[in-house]
Amino acid sequence: MTRIGVVGAGRVGAVLAAxxxxxxxxxxxxxxxxxxxxxxxAALLPGVPGGKPTDVAKSCDLLLLTVPDDMLENVVNTMVGxxxxxxxxxxxxxxxxxxxxxxxAASFVGAHPVAMHPAMTFTGTEVDxxxxxxxxxxxxxxxxxxxxxxxxxxxxxxxxxxxxxxKRTLYHAGLAHGANHxxxxxxxxxxxxxxxxxxxxxxxxxxLLTAALDNALVAGDAALTGPIVxxxxxxxxxxxxxxxxxxxxxxxxxxxxxxxTADRAVLDGRLMPLRAVKIVRLLDEAxxxxxxxHLTHRTWTEQP
Ligand SMILES: NC(=O)c1ccc[n+]([C@@H]2O[C@H](COP(=O)([O-])OP(=O)(O)OC[C@H]3O[C@@H](n4cnc5c(N)ncnc54)[C@H](OP(=O)(O)O)[C@@H]3O)[C@@H](O)[C@H]2O)c1
Numbered sequence: 001m002t003r004i005g006v007v008g009a010g011r012v013g014a015v016l017a018a019x020x021x022x023x024x025x026x027x028x029x030x031x032x033x034x035x036x037x038x039x040x041x042a043a044l045l046p047g048v049p050g051g052k053p054t055d056v057a058k059s060c061d062l063l064l065l066t067v068p069d070d071m072l073e074n075v076v077n078t079m080v081g082x083x084x085x086x087x088x089x090x091x092x093x094x095x096x097x098x099x100x101x102x103x104x105a106a107s108f109v110g111a112h113p114v115a116m117h118p119a120m121t122f123t124g125t126e127v128d129x130x131x132x133x134x135x136x137x138x139x140x141x142x143x144x145x146x147x148x149x150x151x152x153x154x155x156x157x158x159x160x161x162x163x164x165x166x167k168r169t170l171y172h173a174g175l176a177h178g179a180n181h182x183x184x185x186x187x188x189x190x191x192x193x194x195x196x197x198x199x200x201x202x203x204x205x206x207x208l209l210t211a212a213l214d215n216a217l218v219a220g221d222a223a224l225t226g227p228i229v230x231x232x233x234x235x236x237x238x239x240x241x242x243x244x245x246x247x248x249x250x251x252x253x254x255x256x257x258x259x260x261t262a263d264r265a266v267l268d269g270r271l272m273p274l275r276a277v278k279i280v281r282l283l284d285e286a287x288x289x290x291x292x293x294h295l296t297h298r299t300w301t302e303q304p
Contacts, residue, residue, distance in 0.1 A: 002090075005060030006030040006045075007053040007075065011124030012094050013066030014040040016156060019132055021045065023155035029056040040124050057084035062152075065093040072102045080105040090148065092116050096172035099140045099165040114149055115140040115168065118158065119175055133157040138171050140164070185257070188250045195246050221268050228258055229265045231275035233282065240286040251290040255283045 002025045006017045009032030017027045029051040030041055041048060057063050057079050067075050072093055079085050087110025091103055096117040103113035117138040122128050137158045141149045153160040163171045186209065193201035215223035227235040236258065243250055262279050265271035 005056040008032040011122040018044040054084040062090040099168040
């Protein structure tokens with residue numbers, strides 16, 4: 001059993017702490033000031049005392065630092081400056097982008113730095129607990145800490161994947177490009193479906209998208225179907241015309257994805273370069289047409 005402290009009790013911190021508690025560890029204290037963090041502590045960590053970050057750090061053997069990425073360095077430096085982190089203590093953060101460099105101040109005083117990022121999206125509620133089973137954790141740590149980290153990930157029900165320090169950003173970019181941009185893509189697709197008259201766009205898309213995702217995860221580019229890979233130039237032209245009339249703000253992402261799709265289909269040998277050139281020309285023309293003030297990003301980037 002390890003004595004664990006949590007700074008802060010956000011979506012990830014409260015859930016990981018609850019899972020570690022269920023695995024038999026003691027959660028000695030947790031820090032979180034906002035109403036949302038306090039409510040999460042009451043729901044997921046009943047009986048765990050709240051405390052100031054420095055007090056939480058002093059009271060534990062393993063400090064879970066689950067603060068926003070941009071706060072990490074400052075929080076660690078402040079705690080080290082206050083003498084709250086000591087030699088031999090484990091200091092674990094859950095950021096995907098950061099490796100061990102951000103914990104340099106803690107390493108300097110002899111603590112064991114660990115980066116342990118769950119490749120999962122969190123709601124900060126108990127529904128996340130079941131999702132931890134089988135979740136991959138992108139882990140960076142010193143060789144001497146390998147066994148401790150693997151056991152911690154196992155206690156969470158996860159699977160460790162070791163990521164070299166210099167590859168952390170790339171690792172995180174891969175996850176964000178897949179998971180975050182998928183959300184934008186699906187939202188735009190639902191809007192187009194709704195505009196076409198679909199009463200339940202989500203229900204219409206779910207079987208198709210689920211099959212496409214499964215196929216892509218198994219076969220990569222070979223899973224591709226549709227007008228681009230078939231070289232159906234007229235279908236792409238018709239799409240661009242109707243999207244341009246109904247949802248012009250969707251044109252730039254349609255064009256970007258269609259170009260990337262055409263490029264990969266040519267390299268794959270499934271699309272004739274001649275057809276690809278025609279498609280790319282159409283895409284460029286459509287993009288030029290919507291470069292006008294009604295694009296939403298134009299509107300908000302011009303705000304003072
Ligand atoms: N959300 C996800 O799906 C997800 C998935 C994987 C990894 N992660 C990573 O997990 C980490 C935490 O993300 P999150 O989504 O859980 O964040 P979050 O829900 O916004 O929670 C952040 C927590 O940090 C506290 N905090 C903020 N600034 C602080 C400071 N200067 N000093 C001390 N505590 C501070 C907040 O306290 P208050 O409530 O008092 O403001 C809150 O308890 C990030 O590194 C993120 O990249 C997130």
